[in-house]
Amino acid sequence: MLPLSVYMMFNVLLFVIGVYSCVSKRNLIRIIIGVDILTSAVNLNFIVFSTFRTPGLIDPAGHSFVIMLIALEGGVVAVLLSLVVFLYRHYGTLDIYDLVKLKR
Amino acid sequence: MSEIAEIALLASILGFALLAVEVRRVLYGIVLICSMNALIGVLYYFLASPFVAMFNVLIYVGALAALFLITASLIGLTKVLERGRVRILGLVVTAMVGITLLFLILAEPFPMFQAVDSSKLVPPNISEIISAVSNFLWSERTPDLIAKAIVLVVATACCVFILGKEEA
Numbered sequence: 001m002l003p004l005s006v007y008m009m010f011n012v013l014l015f016v017i018g019v020y021s022c023v024s025k026r027n028l029i030r031i032i033i034g035v036d037i038l039t040s041a042v043n044l045n046f047i048v049f050s051t052f053r054t055p056g057l058i059d060p061a062g063h064s065f066v067i068m069l070i071a072l073e074g075g076v077v078a079v080l081l082s083l084v085v086f087l088y089r090h091y092g093t094l095d096i097y098d099l100v101k102l103k104r
Numbered sequence: 105m106s107e108i109a110e111i112a113l114l115a116s117i118l119g120f121a122l123l124a125v126e127v128r129r130v131l132y133g134i135v136l137i138c139s140m141n142a143l144i145g146v147l148y149y150f151l152a153s154p155f156v157a158m159f160n161v162l163i164y165v166g167a168l169a170a171l172f173l174i175t176a177s178l179i180g181l182t183k184v185l186e187r188g189r190v191r192i193l194g195l196v197v198t199a200m201v202g203i204t205l206l207f208l209i210l211a212e213p214f215p216m217f218q219a220v221d222s223s224k225l226v227p228p229n230i231s232e233i234i235s236a237v238s239n240f241l242w243s244e245r246t247p248d249l250i251a252k253a254i255v256l257v258v259a260t261a262c263c264v265f266i267l268g269k270e271e272a
């Protein structure tokens with residue numbers, strides 16, 4: 001198995017890709033995809049720490065928290081996607097800059 | 105799993121994530137994010153987390169993929185092309201976040217391991233892990249029940265909201 005530091009670097013890279021998507025994209029669906037990547041990186045961090053805490057043993061607390069987080073993430077994405085549908089029906093665009101202009 | 109296969113799996117996940125963000129058509133991005141989540145499920149399994157892998161595949165690859173596709177079809181797939189981006193600002197912010205996190209990882213020797221009760225650790229055996237996670241979720245069920253209740257209410261509200269009639 002690869003060492004903990006490799007998994008930490010991997011999680012940071014995944015997190016950074018999510019941040020990049022949230023910050024630099026204008027399409028709302030693309031931003032939700034970025035949030036999805038961010039939460040995947042956080043969940044993986046929990047599992048990695050639970051696996052590498054003591055060699056040969058697993059901490060079930062990390063697994064339980066990740067199960068709760070996955071269920072909550074489903075609810076969060078459902079809310080965000082319903083907001084996307086509502087905004088598109090109302091304003092006819094998914095571009096966040098156009099939405100800001102329309103708000104003004 | 106051999107280290108080469110592990111590195112290949114990690115590289116594939118990163119590649120799918122990057123492609124999901126950068127590909128031009130949002131529909132392809134949705135397919136790629138589902139592929140990434142499926143590979144993360146495989147990684148969970150190899151990190152001795154079969155219960156989490158099952159949940160990840162069920163929710164991320166099943167339910168969320170269906171939600172994304174339904175949203176894209178309600179909006180109209182041809183209308184959700186990527187139009188433009190704020191590349192410089194995004195790259196600067198991303199680089200700052202990445203450098204800060206890497207600095208924290210390299211500077212700190214992970215002092216968080218003392219916080220957990222050592223008597224609850226289990227060997228990496230699938231049946232024992234599933235049993236321990238189920239026991240933990242049952243004995244600490246208050247936050248889990250609250251979380252599941254929130255998810256149920258939110259999912260119901262969203263279904264009503266999305267399927268409701270459009271305003272005149």
